[in-house]
Amino acid sequence: MGNPEPRRGADHNVMREVNRSLVLAVVKEGGRVSRASIARATTLAKPTVSAIVDELIADGLVREVGTGTTATSGGRPPIMLEYNASSQLVLGVHIGARRTTVAVADGSGAESARRQFDTPSGPAGDSLTVIAEKARAVLPAGAELAAVGAVLPGLTDFHRGVCLLAPNLGWRDVPVAELLTAELDAPVHVHNAGQAAAVAENLEGVGGRVDDLALLYAGTGLSAGVLSGGRVLHGTGGTAGEIGHCRVPGGTEPCKCGNVGCLETVASGPALVRFARRAIEGGAHSVLDDLFEATDVAAAARGGDAVAAGAVAEVGRNLGLAASWVVNAYNPAVLVFGGGLAAIADLLLPHMTETSTEFTLGPAGTEIRVSALGPDAEVRGAVLLALQQSETYYRVVFRA
Structure with missing residues (x-):
């Protein structure tokens, strides 16, 4: 039996998605940047960068915000680009033993709404339905979520999105991702509270x-x-x-x-x-x-x-x-x-x-x-993990 043909199409698609995410990451982190500065930061060819930027503009993720300063060597002033944080919404959900917090954030992680309430008692499925209802109540009308981060006080199987055991909730083998995805019509990624708090403290706290x-x-x-x-x-x-x-x-x-x-x-x-x-x-x-x-x-x-x-x-x-x-x-x-x-x-x-x-x-x-974040760590971690999971670069490279 001969060697199989290499999957060139799949490889090309992966690289295309990775390049797109690299460009978007530079725009997110750089404030106002030009196409030329993106090319330098990513080492991608200028035509590749221009094509990706045009695509991101068409998708509403990036917008043009005027011109920059002309280089000393002369030439036309560069058109500056900026990340459109409002183009993306994520939801962070921290389900605690006593209290549950939901937070809506844009693509930069800035929260636009937050609500806290008593964690619903009863069967897990019914509790998740109530939590989803309260989450929808704080979402803007007609909003589409890019991703949801759900954080639980117990053992979670991240790969399957299942709460294996949360003794303080009385949950065992609950398909949290499946149930919340059906309720919120968005991909749901499940972590335990310690994992979420670690991410938040490292990115926004003492880490x-x-x-x-x-x-x-x-x-x-x-x-x-x-x-x-x-x-x-x-x-x-x-x-x-x-x-x-x-x-x-x-x-x-x-x-x-x-x-x-x-x-x-x-x-x-x-x-x-x-x-x-x-x-x-x-x-x-x-x-x-x-x-x-x-x-x-x-x-x-x-x-x-x-x-x-x-x-x-x-x-x-x-x-x-x-x-x-x-x-x-x-x-x-x-x-x-x-x-x-x-x-x-x-x-x-x-x-x-x-x-x-x-x-x-x-x-x-x-x-x-x-x-340093105290009781905010879990829900901030839920938001940040949702943002990471919504990024193609993260999904393609780290979950492949």
Whole structure:
């Protein structure tokens, strides 16, 4: 049997789409640019650039905005180009255990509308229908979405767009992308909260756009979002970074995932409450009453309550153990501490840093930073991931 003919058509189409995306990226990042400057930045031939620019103008993605300065060598002044951010709309959806946020943004990532509401209870399909209805209510009339980023608090298979398990939502094996695509008539890309927050912190927060970053996402649960070479590390099944469901030797606390002794049972908001409650039940005196939450434990710790301070120290040490695992496994340049517990980073970080330093192998060179975006990280990550997924260059090169 002879060798198959090379697929020249497919290769040509790929290169055409990549070149188009390269040109569009230069226009997006460059403010007002000329065709000649695009050719220099991309090293593409001027006729190729002109043809692509004409196509982008026809599609409404790029517009001409007057003339620039004539070069000292003379000649006609160049026609300047600008990205038309309003030509593209994306939707970011962060489905939290308690609250859901939807945000509409243009092609530059600038938000035009945002709405937050209680996460619907009940069957997953019904909940997603309600979320889609509320999202449509904030979209401009007749708007077409280029992409949707959906972010969930649980294990997600990015490749299939499926929520494998979200214990705090009561979801298992939910085809989120399929259901939301049918509701919103746009491609939907599903990530977990840690992955989304990592992207947002790297592009808009404390990450500084490093190539290798990890975010330890601690709140109701625990996970890690990992960026390798500037891109989200998904893993074969899309669940890379689910450190919260690694088992701690000797752990006996049941986890909502169905296993026992998972790391998130001792390094999360619920763990903070549980440690304090057990100490009180054991006879320790505390200002905490019978009903309290993680925020109450933090407030009591700030006030000098010994039980609360002990719970904070225990959770902090366990988060330090988690941080050391992430650093040893992925060796990121920056480790961001994010999620709901980052709001009390001043209390947790001393314990976390001490333990992480003790168990990290060698001079890892990783700098620990606290989230700058706070509760905005997840929905901003959803928006940014939708933008990335809507770009042909990203889809052709990184998902081929």
